[in-house]
Amino acid sequence: MDKLGSNPANRCPLTPLGFLERTATVYGDCPSVVYHNTVYTWAETQRRCLRLASGLCSLGISRRDVVSVLAPNIPAMYEMHFGVPMSGAVLNTINIRLDARTISVLLRHSGSKLVFCDILSLPLLHDAISLFPSSHNPPQIIPIEDPHEPNTPTHSYSLTYEKLLEMGNPEFKWIRPESEWDPMILNYTSGTTSAPKGVVHCHRGIFIVTVDSLTDWSVPKQSVYLWTLPMFHANGWSFPWGMAVMGGTNICLRRVEAAAVFDAINKHKVTHLCGAPVVLNMLSNTPESVRKPLPGPVQVLTAGAPPPAAVLHRTEALGFTVSHGYGLTETAGLTISCAWKGQWNRLPASERARLKSRQGVRTPSMATIDVIDGTTGQSVKRDGQTMGEIVLQGGCVMLGYLKDEKATKAAIRQDGWFYTGDVGVMHPDGYVEIKDRSKDVIISGGENISSVEVESILYGHPMVNEAAVVARPDEFWGETPCAFVSLKEGVGSSKSPTEKDIIAWCREKMPHYMVPKTVVFKAELPKTSTGKIQKYVLRNQAKEMGPAKQKSRI
Numbered sequence: 414m415d416k417l418g419s420n421p422a423n424r425c426p427l428t429p430l431g432f433l434e435r436t437a438t439v440y441g442d443c444p445s446v447v448y449h450n451t452v453y454t455w456a457e458t459q460r461r462c463l464r465l466a467s468g469l470c471s472l473g474i475s476r477r478d479v480v481s482v483l484a485p486n487i488p489a490m491y492e493m494h495f496g497v498p499m500s501g502a503v504l505n506t507i508n509i510r511l512d513a514r515t516i517s518v519l520l521r522h523s524g525s526k527l528v529f530c531d532i533l534s535l536p537l538l539h540d541a542i543s544l545f546p547s548s549h550n551p552p553q554i555i556p557i558e559d560p561h562e563p564n565t566p567t568h569s570y571s572l573t574y575e576k577l578l579e580m581g582n583p584e585f586k587w588i589r590p591e592s593e594w595d596p597m598i599l600n601y602t603s604g605t606t607s608a609p610k611g612v613v614h615c616h617r618g619i620f621i622v623t624v625d626s627l628t629d630w631s632v633p634k635q636s637v638y639l640w641t642l643p644m645f646h647a648n649g650w651s652f653p654w655g656m657a658v659m660g661g662t663n664i665c666l667r668r669v670e671a672a673a674v675f676d677a678i679n680k681h682k683v684t685h686l687c688g689a690p691v692v693l694n695m696l697s698n699t700p701e702s703v704r705k706p707l708p709g710p711v712q713v714l715t716a717g718a719p720p721p722a723a724v725l726h727r728t729e730a731l732g733f734t735v736s737h738g739y740g741l742t743e744t745a746g747l748t749i750s751c752a753w754k755g756q757w758n759r760l761p762a763s764e765r766a767r768l769k770s771r772q773g774v775r776t777p778s779m780a781t782i783d784v785i786d787g788t789t790g791q792s793v794k795r796d797g798q799t800m801g802e803i804v805l806q807g808g809c810v811m812l813g814y815l816k817d818e819k820a821t822k823a824a825i826r827q828d829g830w831f832y833t834g835d836v837g838v839m840h841p842d843g844y845v846e847i848k849d850r851s852k853d854v855i856i857s858g859g860e861n862i863s864s865v866e867v868e869s870i871l872y873g874h875p876m877v878n879e880a881a882v883v884a885r886p887d888e889f890w891g892e893t894p895c896a897f898v899s900l901k902e903g904v905g906s907s908k909s910p911t912e913k914d915i916i917a918w919c920r921e922k923m924p925h926y927m928v929p930k931t932v933v934f935k936a937e938l939p940k941t942s943t944g945k946i947q948k949y950v951l952r953n954q955a956k957e958m959g960p961a962k963q964k965s966r967i
């Protein structure tokens with residue numbers, strides 16, 4: 414036994430890039446990517462990705478160079494997930510909703526050599542590049558034209574994405590990683606709590622998270638997958654590679670709007686889609702006149718922010734089957750998921766939604782997860798109440814933050830854990846539930862209040878569209894919960910709930926120390942470019958209101 418181990422036949426680096434070749438063999442004549450009336454087959458997608466890799470090499474791109482892409486969910490964006498790393502380069506997807514200043518910072522920080530840019534984002538990219546200091550060489554720009562978009566801006570670039578593909582060789586021998594630890598992906602975090610950080614993942618990590626996510630969500634072969642989650646957000650939680658494994662069909666959508674989503678589900682008989690809770694909220698609040706009945710079972714995977722039980726309940730009431738997972742850019746996709754048990758289906762709908770809003774247990778390939786006390790480093794009690802930090806260990810944890818050793822050391826510590834910065838509890842049945850991000854916990858009179866818990870009660874109010882709860886300074890309690898609320902469309906001013914009504918709703922349903930002492934109504938809550946509510950903006954607004962006075966005593 415002692416002499417057995419790795420050998421030349423089993424030592425091949427794990428990489429998701431090989432999925433494409435296999436799928437082109439099995440499903441070569443089946444649809445791979447659909448966008449309006451453009452339909453590619455898996456054989457065509459493989460050739461297009463090889464042409465892209467070969468074209469990049471002919472432009473001088475080599476191993477470990479960073480190649481960026483600024484594009485929505487269009488076919489080229491899908492192809493980048495294979496074609497760019499097949500040239501040996503590291504793929505860096507950039508969020509198209511960022512502002513020019515942030516894009517400029519990310520491009521300079523990543524040292525990007527080349528940027529593929531959707532034709533509609535070209536003016537934004539030009540603004541970003543104009544902010545480069547003269548000492549910094551700008552990356553080469555290659556526009557991606559879109560024949561399906563009317564009124565696109567004109568440009569003077571002679572080399573476009575399609576021309577590069579024409580130049581490329583469809584028989585190209587793609588550049589395999591020398592080691593499975595070779596970098597493959599550079600993703601920036603959403604910037605919800607601080608400036609975005611550059612997360613680097615290797616081929617091995619992406620392989621693991623892809624196979625893990627397919628298994629955990631039980632995705633069958635030849636599923637029809639609607640792209641409602643941006644591929645620029647943590648590579649669409651690994652499903653660009655996942656759909657290739659299963660020979661699925663990728664339905665691309667440039668804009669995620671309720672009518673377009675319901676139309677696409679019907680037209681293409683969609684079976685699967687992913688989205689942050691904000692997308693579920695949009696679907697479940699769509700007026701009946703716009704909604705269409707589902708043509709068959711549709712599986713929805715939600716993650717990225719805590720899904721309030723009321724939103725899960727409303728989405729399932731439309732016929733969707735919702736699964737809930739948790740992950741971070743740092744883990745390349747989902748690492749915790751609310752594994753569902755058959756016997757729970759017999760419970761009342763509201764109880765099912767409450768159980769489903771828990772984040773859950775580790776996905777199969779994660780080594781271990783825990784909730785630990787920040788000072789002792791010991792596991793917290795499994796009582797569903799004692800809060801601690803969620804920590805993880807597993808093969809898809811990032812290599813580290815690009816050019817940021819200090820932040821890498823703070824996140825990946827000597828004790829072997831990756832520290833998520835999320836505060837949660839461990840329930841007696843071994844399921845984890847997030848209570849807050851550590852920066853969002855409200856400390857009132859020495860009690861920790863989970864803003865997520867208060868928000869989930871607010872979402873249950875029939876007239877509340879969105880809710881976020883933050884700390885407001887308080888002369889007596891130190892901090893008290895301050896709720897920012899937007900109301901559903903069509904709620905007339907006569908019917909609109911008042912601050913008093915909202916407070917009364919909360920007082921019926923939660924301990925009084927958790928009840929918001931201030932309620933602010935807003936037409937819309939501020940969001941990050943990935944659709945997460947920007948609590949730090951609201952926290953600043955609550956701070957500017959000044960300390961709540963004596964009346965805030967309970």
Ligand SMILES: Nc1ncnc2c1ncn2[C@@H]1O[C@H](COP(=O)(O)OP(=O)(O)OP(=O)(O)O)[C@@H](O)[C@H]1O
Pocket residue numbers: 602603604605606607608609610715716717718719720737738739740741742743772833834835847850943945
């Ligand atoms: N199912 C979920 N329930 C609750 N929160 C979730 C869930 N899934 C993800 N999250 C939150 O999203 C975070 C990961 O988000 P992401 O990697 O997009 O960047 P970010 O943390 O929002 O940005 P930044 O680190 O720059 O502030 C997690 O740490 C967690 O707070």
